[in-house]
Amino acid sequence: MNVTLLGASGFVGRHLIAALRNRGDSVTTASLRDPAAALRACEGADAVVNLAGEPVAQRWTPDTKAKIRSSRVDAPRALIEALGKLERKPSAYVSASAVGYYGTSETATFDESSPPGTDFLAEVCVAWEAEADKAAAHGMRVAKVRTGLALGTDGGALAKLLPVFKLGGGGIVASGRQWYPWIHIDDLVGIYLHALDGADGVLDGTAPNPVRNADFTRALGAALHRPTLFPAPAFAIGLLLGEAAVVVTEGQRVLPTRTIQTGYRFTYETIDRAFAALFAR
Numbered sequence: 511m512n513v514t515l516l517g518a519s520g521f522v523g524r525h526l527i528a529a530l531r532n533r534g535d536s537v538t539t540a541s542l543r544d545p546a547a548a549l550r551a552c553e554g555a556d557a558v559v560n561l562a563g564e565p566v567a568q569r570w571t572p573d574t575k576a577k578i579r580s581s582r583v584d585a586p587r588a589l590i591e592a593l594g595k596l597e598r599k600p601s602a603y604v605s606a607s608a609v610g611y612y613g614t615s616e617t618a619t620f621d622e623s624s625p626p627g628t629d630f631l632a633e634v635c636v637a638w639e640a641e642a643d644k645a646a647a648h649g650m651r652v653a654k655v656r657t658g659l660a661l662g663t664d665g666g667a668l669a670k671l672l673p674v675f676k677l678g679g680g681g682i683v684a685s686g687r688q689w690y691p692w693i694h695i696d697d698l699v700g701i702y703l704h705a706l707d708g709a710d711g712v713l714d715g716t717a718p719n720p721v722r723n724a725d726f727t728r729a730l731g732a733a734l735h736r737p738t739l740f741p742a743p744a745f746a747i748g749l750l751l752g753e754a755a756v757v758v759t760e761g762q763r764v765l766p767t768r769t770i771q772t773g774y775r776f777t778y779e780t781i782d783r784a785f786a787a788l789f790a791r
Contacts, residue, residue, distance in 0.1 A: 511535045513706065514552045514600070516542055516589075517561030521665030522606075522657070522698060526559065529699045542585040549592045557602035557706050558593070560586060560642075566610075566631070567667070570754045575630065582638040590641060594648035602651040604705045605642035609658045609691050609716060611635035614760035616687055621767035622656070622712040629756065639712075653705035658691035658716035658764060660698050663788050671730070678736045684744035686724030688761035691716040694778035694787065704774045713774075714766040721781050723761070733785035 513530055517523050518539035530537050540551035542562045552558050562585065564577040586605070593599050612620040613627015626632045639654050646652050661668045674680055691714075698715050705713060721729070731738035747755045766774075778784040 511556045511706065512538070512554070514538045514540060514555040514558045515561065516540055516548060516558065517563065517606070520561060521662060522660060522695070522702075523561050524665070525662065525695050525699045526561075526702055529703060533703075542581070542589060545585070545588060545592070548589060549596075552589075552593055552600060553596050554598045555600045557604060558600045559604045559702060559706070560589070561606045563606065566608075566754070567751075567757055568754060569752045570630070579634050579637070582634055583641055586638070586641040587644070590645050590648070593645065593650070599648060600650055602653070602706065603642060603645035604653045604655065604702065605639070607635050607639050607642075607654045607656045607712075609656050609714070609762055609764045610757075611639070611656055612762045612764060614688075614756060614762050616689070616761075619763045619765060621765045622714055622769070623767070630753070631756070651708075651710050653710045653713060655698075655701055655705060655713050655715045656764075657698060658693050658714070658720075660693055660695050660715075661784055661788060662695035666695070668788075672734075675730055675734055675736055675738070679740050680727060680731055680736065680738045681740040681742060682724050682727045682738070683742045684723070684747065684759040686722060686727070686741075688723050688759060689720050689763040690723055690726045690761055691720045691764035692726065692781060692784070693717045694784040697776050697778055700777070701769060701774055704769075704772070709772045709774070711768065713769045713772065714764055715769070716764045716766050717781075717784070718766060718770070718776060718779050719781070720763050720765070726781060729781045729785055733782070733789050
């Protein structure tokens with residue numbers, strides 16, 4: 511399979527490139543910051559995977575919010591319109607999305623059939639996915655992967671936490687009751703491969719057993735053999751990240767119901783097994 515990967519320089523992109531090449535697929539990378547070059551890279555490809563997007567884990571100034579939305583909505587819109595005019599267009603378009611689609615809750619459980627939330631991230635995700643869906647009008651099969659907290663030691667949120675936890679400075683965040691819909695990076699890559707190989711529609715990129723922050727903290731401390739005695743109060747996170755604090759102080763319990771129904775089988779179903787595998791490497 512010939513795959514064009516947009517947003518390839520990020521954490522997920524690096525792992526997906528390696529997995530694709532390992533199984534014999536041809537990979538071309540491009541950036542939506544250069545729309546003309548991205549379009550050329552997509553022509554003749556069997557599939558396009560779009561992982562591109564302004565990082566969410568930063569303080570949300572008005573300018574940052576505009577960049578988060580534009581990178582996920584405006585840039586894909588222009589790309590897909592251009593793809594539709596290609597003589598040799600891809601047969602599949604696989605788009606990243608996020609569990610932010612569902613909004614936040616300590617008590618609700620969400621899966622691919624749940625309605626969207628109403629906060630900033632939810633509104634961005636709804637618009638993001640709506641643009642991806644337009645590829646279907648051009649004859650492309652469309653899949654959307656709503657990613658949770660992707661765990662790996664070489665990138666993402668876990669890589670930022672590890673130095674603190676290894677020094678014994680880790681602890682629960684805010685109440686500790688917020689749900690973390692986590693996923694091992696290998697399973698997230700596996701879901702993208704599953705989408706490339708034929709699965710379509712919405713696929714939750716989260717493990718079958720989400721955990722609360724307190725349990726996540728306990729499991730990480732145990733895996734590293736370090737204490738977790740230093741909590742991070744919600745107000746401190748708020749001072750650091752402002753409105754973006756919702757990403758870590760609130761959460762959502764998300765289950766990959768449809769992902770499993772479409773035939774994907776998880777390698778790492780529990781947080782303890784995921785951490786054991788990550789730190790054994």
